[in-house]
Amino acid sequence: xxxxxxxxxxxxxxxxxxxxxxxxxxxxxxxxxxxxxxxxxxxxxxxxxxxxxxxxxxxxxxxxxxxxxxxxxxxxxxxxxxxxxxxxxxxxxxxxxxxxxxxxxxxxxxxxxxxxxxxxxxxxxxxxxxxxxxxxxxxxxxxxxxxxxxxxxxxxxxxxxxxxxxxxxxxxxxxxxxxxxxxxxxxxxxxxxxxxxxxxxxxxxxxxxxxxxxxxxxxxxxxxxxxxxxxxxxxxxxxxxxxxxxxxxxxxxxxxxxxxxxxxxxxxxxxxxxxxxxxxxxxxxxxxxxxxxxxxxxxxxxxxxxxxxxxxxxxxxxxxxxxxxxxxxxxxxxxxxxxxxxxxxxxxxxxxxxxxxxxxxxxxxxxxxxxxxxxxxxxxxxxxxxxxxxxxx
Amino acid sequence: xxxxxxxxxxxxxxxxxxxxxxxxxxxxxxxxxxxxxxxxxxxxxxxxxxxxxxxxxxxxxxxxxxxxxxxxxxxxxxxxxxxxxxxxxxxxxxxxxxxxxxxxxxxxxxxxxxxxxxxxxxxxxxxxxxxxxxxxxxxxxxxxxxxxxxxxxxxxxxxxxxxxxxxxxxxxxxxxxxxxxx
Numbered sequence: 001x002x003x004x005x006x007x008x009x010x011x012x013x014x015x016x017x018x019x020x021x022x023x024x025x026x027x028x029x030x031x032x033x034x035x036x037x038x039x040x041x042x043x044x045x046x047x048x049x050x051x052x053x054x055x056x057x058x059x060x061x062x063x064x065x066x067x068x069x070x071x072x073x074x075x076x077x078x079x080x081x082x083x084x085x086x087x088x089x090x091x092x093x094x095x096x097x098x099x100x101x102x103x104x105x106x107x108x109x110x111x112x113x114x115x116x117x118x119x120x121x122x123x124x125x126x127x128x129x130x131x132x133x134x135x136x137x138x139x140x141x142x143x144x145x146x147x148x149x150x151x152x153x154x155x156x157x158x159x160x161x162x163x164x165x166x167x168x169x170x171x172x173x174x175x176x177x178x179x180x181x182x183x184x185x186x187x188x189x190x191x192x193x194x195x196x197x198x199x200x201x202x203x204x205x206x207x208x209x210x211x212x213x214x215x216x217x218x219x220x221x222x223x224x225x226x227x228x229x230x231x232x233x234x235x236x237x238x239x240x241x242x243x244x245x246x247x248x249x250x251x252x253x254x255x256x257x258x259x260x261x262x263x264x265x266x267x268x269x270x271x272x273x274x275x276x277x278x279x280x281x282x283x284x285x286x287x288x289x290x291x292x293x294x295x296x297x298x299x300x301x302x303x304x305x306x307x308x309x310x311x312x313x314x315x316x317x318x319x320x321x322x323x324x325x326x327x328x329x330x331x332x333x334x335x336x337x338x339x340x341x342x343x344x345x346x347x348x349x350x351x352x353x354x355x356x357x358x359x360x361x362x363x364x365x366x367x368x369x370x371x372x373x374x375x376x377x378x379x380x381x382x383x384x385x386x387x388x389x390x391x392x393x
Numbered sequence: 394x395x396x397x398x399x400x401x402x403x404x405x406x407x408x409x410x411x412x413x414x415x416x417x418x419x420x421x422x423x424x425x426x427x428x429x430x431x432x433x434x435x436x437x438x439x440x441x442x443x444x445x446x447x448x449x450x451x452x453x454x455x456x457x458x459x460x461x462x463x464x465x466x467x468x469x470x471x472x473x474x475x476x477x478x479x480x481x482x483x484x485x486x487x488x489x490x491x492x493x494x495x496x497x498x499x500x501x502x503x504x505x506x507x508x509x510x511x512x513x514x515x516x517x518x519x520x521x522x523x524x525x526x527x528x529x530x531x532x533x534x535x536x537x538x539x540x541x542x543x544x545x546x547x548x549x550x551x552x553x554x555x556x557x558x559x560x561x562x563x564x565x566x567x568x569x570x571x572x573x574x575x
Contacts, residue, residue: 063408064406
């Protein structure tokens with residue numbers, strides 16, 4: 001095993017996964033010194049009645065919970081004010097969040113505000129430290145996650161904070177709360193998880209500790225995507241598998257940080273023509289190809305992670321890299337058909353024009369440390385045309 | 394429940410108790426305690442396990458946070474006495490507690506045996522681990538006596554190969570002693 005000369009790793013999230021996982025919440029909160037949690041849920045969780053199993057998990061515990069449902073994320077500031085006031089007035093001492101996406105960003109912001117007394121994110125952007133000991137925070141996401149819930153990223157409008165201390169202390173994944181989203185939503189969630197896992201696994205700063213999360217996220221995400229694409233029988237626990245993959249991908253992202261593909265996807269999403277997920281799913285194979293050519297990074301392992309050890313073993317050594325990329329592109333092509341084009345095969349499919357690519361590359365290049373704008377533009381051109389990266393451009 | 398007239402509606406919820414499940418567990422633990430007491434007078438293996446425990450050793454098995462519990466105390470050299478269901482009324486050297494009622498129900502409805510419950514982190518052990526292993530072995534032996542084979546196979550890690558006579562005679566003796574409390 002190759003160990004780098006120096007490495008750092010921190011992942012403070014304790015994961016509870018599987019049947020009756022929710023019933024561990026009272027014990028875990030008591031271990032963190034909490035006696036009256038505030039249970040908050042976004043609109044989707046309230047609609048899908050995902051609070052009921054959480055409340056049932058507190059039977060026989062003699063604990064009282066404060067409950068606020070149907071929290072909108074359209075006006076985060078207003079929601080933050082009200083939730084902070086409720087938390088303080090009602091003497092709550094922990095937060096349980098049922099939801100995903102921007103709602104979890106709101107939850108992290110709430111936790112930061114309650115723990116530090118500082119509501120403005122600008123002070124943290126300018127250098128104020130985020131303390132290690134925030135209020136106990138438990139997150140219960142569903143299979144409609146965006147992959148950032150368990151990461152240390154807090155994204156509110158144009159402000160992004162990144163710290164391992166922002167990662168929730170507790171994660172609960174239970175079949176009763178993983179929801180039943182439609183196939184397209186699960187595909188998007190799994191693709192987010194796949195991107196986060198692959199980018200962490202194959203980045204220059206990877207180490208064996210991060211690899212554990214990244215590898216598992218990649219394998220679970222690929223397993224789910226294959227089922228969603230119609231390859232093989234669909235498991236009845238598909239939704240919780242997707243939620244688990246997204247959570248692990250988020251942990252991997254929290255340990256590793258944003259990579260080139262995230263910056264590119266963010267720049268593409270800024271045009272308003274595609275979501276970050278749509279952009280990432282197109283770009284992933286081209287980024288892997290570029291890394292294998294320019295940095296001589298060994299992407300053969302992706303075939304083992306995604307295709308299984310049998311496929312890896314029966315593929316000749318010098319064909320594995322190409323086979324890995326082919327596997328990924330073939331999967332994306334199948335998902336293109338399954339989702340009626342919502343997941344694109346190329347950047348052209350998701351609505352970008354050739355003329356927009358230089359500006360996107362420049363915007364991404366300002367944030368990215370791995371590639372220059374010219375390299376990014378080359379990747380975008382290949383991804384737009386659907387032409388494999390061959391090292392000639 | 395209280396409501397506050399704000400844009401976001403706040404309410405307080407105190408989820409109740411599962412009376413049926415608690416009663417089922419209470420009865421199970423009560424009978425199990427008396428069966429351990431009986432088994433310590435009937436079975437050689439159980440007596441050997443108790444010989445290895447310290448004098449007046451007391452252990453409890455139950456469910457957090459509010460019970461029910463079963464408390465058993467070692468007396469003499471190798472006997473056990475069922476000491477009731479109140480853990481707060483006496484000093485206990487070893488506590489094996491399920492983190493929540495559902496974990497206890499999973500074990501006592503034989504959907505998860507004790508090793509699986511431990512592997513899934515549903516059980517908390519407060520005390521010496523070596524003594525906890527002895528207690529689990531005693532529980533396994535008692536469950537083999539109390540339960541029919543198809544169910545006992547689910548409850549224990551490995552079903553023992555005992556002579557049929559030993560199993561049936563001891564089973565009768567343990568059931569009788571557990572019912573009369575001696």
